[in-house]
Amino acid sequence: MARYAQGKYALAVSDISGQSFPWNEMVTQWNGLFVHYSEFESKQPQLNPYPHQADPTALYKVRVQQPPADALRWLGYNPFQTYAAASGIINVEQTDHQRSYGDTVRFRGSPTTGGTTGTLDDGVFVFADISNADGITGAKICLAAGYTIKPGYLYANTSTLNGGIDASTTTVLLASAVQFTGVATGTVEPTATNPVGTPTWGVLIDTEILSYTGVSGNNLTGVTRGAFGSTAATHNTGATVQLLKTPANYYHFTVNTDTATTGGIKFGGNSVSSGPVTLKAIGPQN
Numbered sequence: 001m002a003r004y005a006q007g008k009y010a011l012a013v014s015d016i017s018g019q020s021f022p023w024n025e026m027v028t029q030w031n032g033l034f035v036h037y038s039e040f041e042s043k044q045p046q047l048n049p050y051p052h053q054a055d056p057t058a059l060y061k062v063r064v065q066q067p068p069a070d071a072l073r074w075l076g077y078n079p080f081q082t083y084a085a086a087s088g089i090i091n092v093e094q095t096d097h098q099r100s101y102g103d104t105v106r107f108r109g110s111p112t113t114g115g116t117t118g119t120l121d122d123g124v125f126v127f128a129d130i131s132n133a134d135g136i137t138g139a140k141i142c143l144a145a146g147y148t149i150k151p152g153y154l155y156a157n158t159s160t161l162n163g164g165i166d167a168s169t170t171t172v173l174l175a176s177a178v179q180f181t182g183v184a185t186g187t188v189e190p191t192a193t194n195p196v197g198t199p200t201w202g203v204l205i206d207t208e209i210l211s212y213t214g215v216s217g218n219n220l221t222g223v224t225r226g227a228f229g230s231t232a233a234t235h236n237t238g239a240t241v242q243l244l245k246t247p248a249n250y251y252h253f254t255v256n257t258d259t260a261t262t263g264g265i266k267f268g269g270n271s272v273s274s275g276p277v278t279l280k281a282i283g284p285q286n
Contacts, residue, residue: 088259105149150230150252151250167225168225
């Protein structure tokens with residue numbers, strides 16, 4: 001069989017530029033084009049995708065995620081408000097606090113890394129007490145033992161039950177709903193449990209919180225029993241029903257011994273936090 005010529009004197013026309021080049025300087029590209037070596041282009045890697053398999057639908061040996069330990073949460077400006085004159089009840093605003101009835105919460109003022117005043121936590125930070133206001137001592141608000149809280153902004157609006165209810169009844173008839181009508185129609189901040197911001201209010205009857213979404217006549221509508229960590233219970237006719245504003249974004253407690261002079265006064269300033277009684281360090285623990 002005859003051999004191919006070596007092409008020492010031959011010319012070839014590039015399939016890309018159409019120019020003539022020495023034949024022995026020509027190469028063949030990945031797409032079959034016969035080109036001069038100066039025009040050669042490698043194949044784009046994306047033209048050769050790797051085989052793809054669907055992701056697994058489940059994990060082996062899964063465990064339910066545990067809730068994180070409570071930590072400091074910074075509150076907004078002037079988060080505290082006294083309830084009424086001669087009362088020790090303090091309302092606290094904390095959007096989407098995710099706290100429950102009976103939780104213990106400790107309040108702290110501005111943190112520093114030294115000094116001799118305020119409350120020392122774990123030998124690291126010193127937290128100043130907040131300023132006094134409306135007859136309430138700041139140091140009492142920042143009590144080291146903390147306070148047991150109840151969700152909801154406590155209003156003076158009250159009524160009584162017109163008929164007793166057991167622990168499962170969701171039809172709640174009041175003696176008069178005049179002070180409750182229209183209060184559940186305003187806009188509220190979205191929360192993790194209420195992402196669209198649908199207004200949800202509550203009432204406090206004895207030690208139970210009932211959430212509701214509206215009023216029809218003297219009836220509360222959209223009632224949920226044992227809300228926000230409270231326990232559904234039996235309540236007698238004539239029991240006091242007290243209005244709670246947006247329990248997902250507010251809670252209240254009774255300060256130790258002090259009472260308000262005027263009531264309705266906001267205070268606390270900046271750099272106020274809520275959290276556990278004892279702080280835990282973040283990171284590896286010995």
